[in-house]
Amino acid sequence: MQNLIFTNDVEGAIERLIASGDHNITAWIADTNTARLMPAPPHLITIPDGDSNKTLETVCRVWDEMERFGVTRHSLIVNLGGGMVCDLGGFAAATFKRGVRFINVPTTLLGAVDAAVGGKTGLNYNGLKNEIGAFAPASDIIISTRFFDTLPLPEMKSGFAEVLKHAMLSDRAEFLHLLDHDFSAPINHDDLLERLQHSVQVKVNIVARDPNEQGERKALNLGHTVGHAFESLAMKRGKPVPHGYAVAWGLVTEAVLSHLLLKFPSDDVHRLGNFTRDNYRDFPFTCDDYHELLDLMRHDKKSRDGEITCTLLTAIGDYHIDQTVTPDDVAAALDILRDHL
Amino acid sequence: MQNLIFTNDVEGAIERLIASGDHNITAWIADTNTARLMPAPPHLITIPDGDSNKTLETVCRVWDEMERFGVTRHSLIVNLGGGMVCDLGGFAAATFKRGVRFINVPTTLLGAVDAAVGGKTGLNYNGLKNEIGAFAPASDIIISTRFFDTLPLPEMKSGFAEVLKHAMLSDRAEFLHLLDHDFSAPINHDDLLERLQHSVQVKVNIVARDPNEQGERKALNLGHTVGHAFESLAMKRGKPVPHGYAVAWGLVTEAVLSHLLLKFPSDDVHRLGNFTRDNYRDFPFTCDDYHELLDLMRHDKKSRDGEITCTLLTAIGDYHIDQTVTPDDVAAALDILRDHL
Numbered sequence: 001m002q003n004l005i006f007t008n009d010v011e012g013a014i015e016r017l018i019a020s021g022d023h024n025i026t027a028w029i030a031d032t033n034t035a036r037l038m039p040a041p042p043h044l045i046t047i048p049d050g051d052s053n054k055t056l057e058t059v060c061r062v063w064d065e066m067e068r069f070g071v072t073r074h075s076l077i078v079n080l081g082g083g084m085v086c087d088l089g090g091f092a093a094a095t096f097k098r099g100v101r102f103i104n105v106p107t108t109l110l111g112a113v114d115a116a117v118g119g120k121t122g123l124n125y126n127g128l129k130n131e132i133g134a135f136a137p138a139s140d141i142i143i144s145t146r147f148f149d150t151l152p153l154p155e156m157k158s159g160f161a162e163v164l165k166h167a168m169l170s171d172r173a174e175f176l177h178l179l180d181h182d183f184s185a186p187i188n189h190d191d192l193l194e195r196l197q198h199s200v201q202v203k204v205n206i207v208a209r210d211p212n213e214q215g216e217r218k219a220l221n222l223g224h225t226v227g228h229a230f231e232s233l234a235m236k237r238g239k240p241v242p243h244g245y246a247v248a249w250g251l252v253t254e255a256v257l258s259h260l261l262l263k264f265p266s267d268d269v270h271r272l273g274n275f276t277r278d279n280y281r282d283f284p285f286t287c288d289d290y291h292e293l294l295d296l297m298r299h300d301k302k303s304r305d306g307e308i309t310c311t312l313l314t315a316i317g318d319y320h321i322d323q324t325v326t327p328d329d330v331a332a333a334l335d336i337l338r339d340h341l
Numbered sequence: 342m343q344n345l346i347f348t349n350d351v352e353g354a355i356e357r358l359i360a361s362g363d364h365n366i367t368a369w370i371a372d373t374n375t376a377r378l379m380p381a382p383p384h385l386i387t388i389p390d391g392d393s394n395k396t397l398e399t400v401c402r403v404w405d406e407m408e409r410f411g412v413t414r415h416s417l418i419v420n421l422g423g424g425m426v427c428d429l430g431g432f433a434a435a436t437f438k439r440g441v442r443f444i445n446v447p448t449t450l451l452g453a454v455d456a457a458v459g460g461k462t463g464l465n466y467n468g469l470k471n472e473i474g475a476f477a478p479a480s481d482i483i484i485s486t487r488f489f490d491t492l493p494l495p496e497m498k499s500g501f502a503e504v505l506k507h508a509m510l511s512d513r514a515e516f517l518h519l520l521d522h523d524f525s526a527p528i529n530h531d532d533l534l535e536r537l538q539h540s541v542q543v544k545v546n547i548v549a550r551d552p553n554e555q556g557e558r559k560a561l562n563l564g565h566t567v568g569h570a571f572e573s574l575a576m577k578r579g580k581p582v583p584h585g586y587a588v589a590w591g592l593v594t595e596a597v598l599s600h601l602l603l604k605f606p607s608d609d610v611h612r613l614g615n616f617t618r619d620n621y622r623d624f625p626f627t628c629d630d631y632h633e634l635l636d637l638m639r640h641d642k643k644s645r646d647g648e649i650t651c652t653l654l655t656a657i658g659d660y661h662i663d664q665t666v667t668p669d670d671v672a673a674a675l676d677i678l679r680d681h682l
Contacts, residue, residue: 024645056401067467074645095436098463098474099553122439126408133439134475212440304365304415 002117003140004204006197008189010105011038013142014078017103023076027069029062029089034081034107037147041078043069047088054084054124056132062092066100077102079138083115086138087130090121094136103140107147109159110244113166113199116141118207118220135212143196145189153183157279158244163195164272165222165251166202172316174198175268179275218311218321221302223251225310226330229296234284241284248280249337256333257325258312268316273340283341290334294327343458344481345545347538349530351446352379354483355419358444364417368410370403370430375422375448378488382419384410388429395425395465397473403433407441418443420479424456427479428471431462435477444481448488450500451585454507454540457482459548459561476553484537486530494524498620499585504536505613506563506592507543513657515539516609520616559662562643563652564592567671570637575625582625589621590678597674598666599653609657614681624682631675635668 005013018026028041031049045065047058071077077100079089086104093102106116122133148156160181167175178195203220210217227243227250234241252273258264285293297308308330312323346354359367369382372390386406388399412418418441420430427445434443445457463474489497501522508516519536544561551558568584568591575582593614599605626634638649649671653664 056397060397063466063473067469067472095473095475097472098461098476120439125404128408131408131438132404132436134436134477135439136475 002119002137002204004117004200005140005142006144006193006200007142008144008146008193010142010144010146014103014105017140017142018076021076021101023074023101025069025071025075026078027066027071027075028078028080029085029092030080031082031085034085034147037107038080045069047085049081049084051084051124054088056123056125058088059092059123062089063096066092066096071096071100073097073100075100078105079103079116080105080107082106082108082111086111086115087120087122087133090136090138091123091133094121094134099136101139103142104138105142105144108151109148109156109196110162111159112143112196113159113162113203116143117200117203119211137211143193143200145187145192145196148187148192154242154245157183157248158242161223161244161247161251161280163199164275165220165247166199168251168255168272168313168316169206169219169222169319170202170317171198172268175316176271179271183279216321218302219319220311221321222311222313222319223247223254225297225300225302225308226250226253226293226333228300229293230285232296233289233292239284241282245280245282248276249283249341252276252340253330253333253337254310254312256336257310257323257329258314260329260332261323261325262312262314262320264313264315270340273337277341281341283338285334286338287331287335290331293334294330297330343460343478343545345458345541346481346483347485347534347541348483349485349487349534351483351485351487355444355446358481358483359417362417362442364415364442366410366412366416367419368407368412368416369419369421370426370433371421372423372426375426375488378448379421386410388426390422390425392425392465395429397464397466399429400433400464403430404437407433407437412437412441414438414441416441419446420444420457421446421448423447423449423452427452427456428461428463428474431477431479432464432474435462435475440477442480444483445479446483446485449492450489450497450537451503452500453484453537454500454503454544457484458541458544460552478552484534484541486528486533486537489528489533495583495586498524498589499583502564502585502588502592502621504540505616506561506588507540509592509596509613509654509657510547510560510563510660511543511658512539513609516657517612520612524620557662559643560652560660562662563654563660564588564595566638566641566643566649566651567591567594567634567674569641570634571626573637574630574633580625582623586621586623589617590624590682593617593681594671594674594678595651595653597677598651598664598670599655601670601674602664602666603653603655603661605654605656611681614678618682622682624679626675627679628672628676631672634675635671638671 027043077093093100104116106112119137122130125131227247231246368384418434434441447453447457460478463471466472568588572587
């Protein structure tokens with residue numbers, strides 16, 4: 001069971017967590033950017049930022065520093081950062097002496113609604129994303145919006161796509177509310193923290209029913225079978241796209257598939273398509289890329305026997321995992337996505 | 342929940358397990374010795390044998406081979422070997438794509454009663470034993486005596502010390518039965534398999550109540566606070582002793598401590614001491630080594646604040662974890678151990 005704390009008094013919440021346990025040492029893990037967001041703690045492990053550093057070499061550096069600081073099973077690790085810090089720091093903590101307690105303090109919207117919660121930790125290996133990892137939940141997660149004012153807009157949008165996904169899995173009123181979001185306005189911290197609370201709860205409820213991704217947790221893969229293919233192909237071509245942009249395009253594509261195969265209402269497809277057109281521009285693929293995209297979908301970590309499987313919706317809040325789709329279905333949906341953008 | 346299978350029809354049991362699941366691939370992990378114990382399977386990952394190879398480099402080689410064979414979350418890993426293969430293979434499987442199902446087929450007595458059961462996996466790092474690891478249970482463990490006829494005698498004795506420990510934690514009749522064991526006689530497979538069944542059940546019952554070693558599981562540390570110090574100091578001096586010999590000497594020392602502090606009956610101390618004298622010879626330490634041994638006990642993974650803590654007994658079957666002992670107590674107990682040997 002993960003303890004979720006929604007607050008913008010982050011220092012106070014961390015202090016209370018440290019005081020509540022009988023820990024010999026508190027060590028912090030941050031990347032070169034997020035280390036600057038808080039006053040420097042005495043035991044700080046700084047790792048280079050960026051997904052290209054989410055490697056076993058970086059994990060070894062973290063283990064070495066933990067040893068140097070005298071971290072034991074009675075210590076506490078604080079992961080301060082985005083998804084990369086939470087994923088890698090969580091793996092390092094979960095495997096050091098077979099497991100040290102760790103808490104996540106996500107500093108990005110994507111980290112708050114995705115990586116920080118749910119117990120997935122990992123690192124890239126041999127160029128494969130999250131190839132090595134463990135299911136190991138943070139004991140506590142402090143979710144706040146206070147680091148978001150300085151977050152670059154593409155990062156905000158990237159996280160927002162996951163917020164949209166959670167609404168699509170759960171609640172149409174929330175979905176419609178989110179589609180009114182204006183990225184050009186200053187952040188309304190109270191409203192956004194409430195959206196986060198709603199969004200994270202959707203993930204928590206699903207994960208609680210299936211912590212090790214045997215079945216229902218695949219619901220959280222909505223938008224990602226197709227989205228991962230966009231992300232991987234863009235990466236392969238040396239022109240990476242933000243994760244959330246790929247997810248937004250994936251959500252539209254899978255909403256179209258849901259309409260074609262499960263009669264998901266077309267007006268909700270259009271609403272989502274218009275929001276994506278307005279906020280997630282520069283879709284970099286044409287019909288010449290379909291073959292490569294379909295190939296990537298067939299090799300998704302969650303696919304079997306070379307079939308393409310997605311989570312699809314009959315309506316907002318009503319999801320169905322393990323839906324097999326044909327390459328022709330996907331190609332038709334990609335055509336409609338491109339018409340929208 | 343781990344599924345335990347006690348049988349000397351190992352091939353049959355493995356075949357049934359493979360057939361019972363819907364696995365795309367079965368990959369085997371064995372070391373250079375244990376690979377020869379069974380007919381070579383199509384997907385065999387061979388690792389160099391010996392504790393000095395229980396490293397991250399070896400884990401990387403296993404991960405690379407898993408990738409090459411196309412292992413996925415729908416695959417099955419079979420660990421065929423002693424404690425090193427079960428520990429390292431279990432860690433590699435538990436962290437590959439965040440976890441592939443694995444079964445343990447221990448080929449040594451020590452592996453059968455200790456490493457294969459209970460969910461501890463790990464590797465040595467920066468020269469520290471099991472510094473990196475995870476709690477990750479094998480789904481099934483096939484326990485047999487059929488590989489033991491060719492096991493060197495010191496290895497048999499090494500495992501037998503753990504069998505003794507389990508009896509001391511649970512059952513005086515079993516304890517007395519074990520003290521009649523004659524290592525010079527040929528193995529009585531039926532009787533030994535029954536002893537294994539008894540022994541493993543003791544561990545399983547304790548682990549079930551405390552899988553992540555928060556409390557009661559420390560009972561299994563009986564003999565090991567002192568035993569690990571013997572093992573580490575011998576290793577440090579370049580004259581390693583078998584794990585079980587160190588444990589046997591540790592069991593006697595901690596039985597003496599139990600007598601001194603908790604009135605554990607002296608006749609059982611003497612019975613254990615005599616069996617150890619007859620079967621676990623060549624104790625390599627003198628009173629000149631006490632200082633270094635005590636220092637190692639203070640730095641045990643399970644100790645806190647530099648105190649020496651042991652699991653002690655008031656009687657066979659009646660254990661008490663987290664007992665603090667003073668350096669003087671330990672020195673007195675070591676004197677009595679040396680008188681016995």
